[in-house]
Amino acid sequence: MVALNIGIAHYWLDHVYGALMHRLKLAPRFFAQGWGGPKLDLLERIAGELAQVRAAATANxxxxxxxxxxxxxxxxxxxxxxxxxxxxxxxxxxxQLRHALPLESYIGRVALLTPINASPANSSCVLHLAGTGDHGFQRRLKLGAPLLKDNIATMVLESPFYGNRRPKQQPGARLLCVSDLLLLGRVTIEEARALLHWLKEEGGFNKLGVCGLSMGGVHAAMVGSLHPSPIAVLPFLAPHSAAVAFCEGILQYGTAWDALMQDKARKSGMTLEQVRERMRAVLGLTDVTKFPVPNKPEAVIFVSATNDGYIPKHSVLEFQRAWPGSEIRWVTGGHVSSFILHNKEFQRAIRDAIARL
Known part of the structure; x- marks a missing residue:
């Protein structure tokens, strides 16, 4: 009974935080400038072409x-x-993707924290990707720093649309258009894949991994899925698709549904339910269960929260079922409290996944 009450308290903490940030409109809403017009058309076309390649493939x-x-x-x-x-x-x-980016996002920024007393050939490195609202490097460097004693280095990528790469007109992490979310994800994935190759070929690291919290966990899963050789893959507090976060979780209350209904670049006169269905379809392009199973699924460890108000449990279970051999570890808490309180569990998962390579 005590554990149940604690779980409910964590769940309501997510909703209190969400109410302050979204329902009470104390912060700008996501997608206040609509769908994104031609940029969204471009990204949907690219995704459609990839889906055709995937459907025609006889193997991964x-x-x-x-x-x-x-x-x-x-x-x-x-x-x-x-x-x-x-x-x-x-x-x-x-x-074509570079032209769709804001000028501020053309230059990628990374930080690399390495142990001095171990050569890269005897070390591992994990690439940490940004969750929603995670500007800069410090939060993820703090997560990775205790791993130095295990000869695990940390690389942190600043995502497009975030930090120094944020467009001047964008308020904080509140992306202006739906197309920005897809573009952020696609470019982050390409940059992360390129950086993993740099870590192996130029950095000389022995073992590699990729991790991320929330949105960063979705991106980490995609990157790990597409990497040609086995790496550790660590989605933390992550859904199987962005559609879950924006159409089922608390972020739906921070979405500018009225602006999406009124966007003249799309059909006029759409009802709220039609707009929600359109959003599900668009963000369904981020469904990681449609991506290949990583090369070494036993080196995939999900860490998820028992009472997450942003990410429903069914989404995590669907994710894990799509990748047989992967592991889910549950921590007691909600999205916000787990993000704050369970760094040691995230670090333990990183150590264990690297050890399985």
């Missing part, structure tokens, strides 16, 4: 490798035990 389908990236590194600080570097690179996504 695979995207072509993105062009190589060549980050220019500067050392931020160095101690006897660790070194922090920051790097910048031109996004490796193809020309």
């Amino acid at each position: 389908w695979m995207l072509p490798l993105p062009p190589k990236v060549h980050p220019r590194w500067t050392t931020v600080w160095e101690t006897r035990n660790a070194r922090l570097q920051e790097g910048a690179f031109v996004t490796p996504c193809d020309e």
Whole structure:
């Protein structure tokens, strides 16, 4: 009974936080400028072409490798035990995607935290991808820092539309158009795939992994699914699709449904229910269960919350069923409280997934 009451308290904490951030409209809403017009058409067309390739494939389908990236590194600080570097690179996504990006997002930014006393050949590195609202590097560097003693380095990617890559007219993490969410995801995936190749070929790291919280977990799963060799894959507090977060979870209350109904670039006079169905269809393009099973599913560890108000339990279970051999670990809490309280469980999952490679 006590555990049940604690779980309910965590669930309601998510809803209280969501009410303050979304229902009471204390912060701008997502997609206040509508669907995105031609940019959304482009992204849907690209997704449709990939779906045709996937349907025609006789084995696991695979995207072509993105062009190589060549980050220019500067050392931020160095101690006897660790070194922090920051790097910048031109996004490796193809020309049509680059033209769809805001100018501020053309240059990618990464941070790399490495142990001093171990060579890369005897070390691992995990690439951490951003969750919703995670601007900059510090939060994910803090998560990865305790892993240095296990010779696990941390690379942090700043996503397009976030931090220094955020368009000036965008309020915080509130993306202006639905197309921005798809574009953020597709470019993040291409950049992450290129960075993993850099870590292996140029960085010389022995074992690799990719992780992320919430939205970052969805992106991490996609990246791990498409990587040609076995890597650790760690989706934390993540749904199987962005449609779950925006159409079922608390983020639906932070969505500008009225602006989407009134968007003249789309059909006029759509009802709210029609707009919601349209959103489900568009964000269904992010359904990771339609991606290939990673090369080493036993090195996939989901960490999910028992009382998550943003991510319903059925979505996590659907995700895990699509990848037989993967593992789910449940932590007691909601989305917000688990994000704050369970870093040690996330770190333990990273150590264990790397050890399974």
